[in-house]
């Protein structure tokens with residue numbers, strides 16, 4: 001007797017299978033399960049995937065768009081200034097309630113694990129305490145990891161070091177940083193070294209905002225990869241954004257990419273936000289603001305798409321939909337080959353889960369019973385349609401359902417309704 005069976009769905013690898021769930025674990029994945037179940041979800045003809053994972057977000061800022069004003073220039077720097085204004089009027093309850101509302105959006109979109117940065121440049125640590133509370137509240141249905149993020153610069157803000165250490169003492173999971181925001185390149189490099197040493201001492205992962213600029217001389221990813229190797233942090237370090245790589249000299253990059261690969265540093269580009277923020281100082285030609293995704297993947301580097309922002313000082317849109325993120329990334333990185341499109345789907349599921357070290361992830365027996373049923377025939381179709389999440393199961397419980405969005409038509413000689421499915425060659 002299973003608690004729940006998801007019947008007849010198509011898995012990302014193309015197999016058609018029933019998934020039997022007992023408690024919070026997947027108990028069986030078979031072409032046809034004969035056992036009884038307390039509850040059944042019919043997924044015949046639909047895609048069943050492990051849940052979406054977002055490896056880069058800012059939950060202390062989300063859903064604050066327009067408070068106290070909007071970002072007029074659309075730049076990263078005005079966003080940071082605006083965030084400073086918002087911090088002055090923020091309350092614990094407001095941050096907590098906005099974060100919880102965003103987690104509701106996330107669950108409805110099958111996004112069940114999020115790594116969120118939290119600003120530690122605040123003597124009150126108000127955002128840190130609010131998000132630690134949120135992490136506990138959502139734990140039964142959403143895995144939230146927190147990164148200690150000295151937004152105003154580890155050395156640029158005189159209190160940042162102490163407050164970042166205090167945040168880690170309170171239970172924040174990951175060490176973050178923002179070397180390109182320090183006053184000099186030398187300070188940026190020093191901040192990378194200091195933060196990697198802090199992570200090594202405490203046995204924590206590192207996830208650093210790195211080179212989120214159009215300046216090709218912003219090369220802090222080099223220091224991050226070097227320190228990862230020097231301190232033996234291989235496999236637990238990520239560089240987020242890395243946008244300056246789009247404008248770096250090709251010879252330099254031919255040395256840099258093998259260094260990142262050897263160091264086992266993962267890359268987290270955030271295509272929605274960076275296609276919006278970067279290139280704002282360019283006239284024409286105007287740069288795309290995305291790092292070298294395919295080139296890093298070809299070198300064996302783990303690259304996962306992140307969302308970064310939803311309705312906050314930096315980005316006015318967003319719906320917690322990781323398929324939107326992958327869809328934008330696919331376009332900006334020109335990943336149009338069927339294998340590349342498929343990889344974009346994997347990037348927002350399996351690759352992101354591996355980058356943030358999520359345990360028990362997948363659709364095999366013994367894995368955590370979390371999955372999403374999508375109104376699509378396969379992963380690439382899910383991307384094309386940004387498919388409706390028909391059902392979301394988290395840790396064994398059915399937590400969200402959304403009706404299918406078929407259109408009804410009234411046209412002479414045409415069918416009365418349709419679903420925008422399409423198979424190549426048909």
Ligand SMILES: [Zn+2]
Nearest residue numbers: 058117209308
């Ligand atoms: Zn960010």
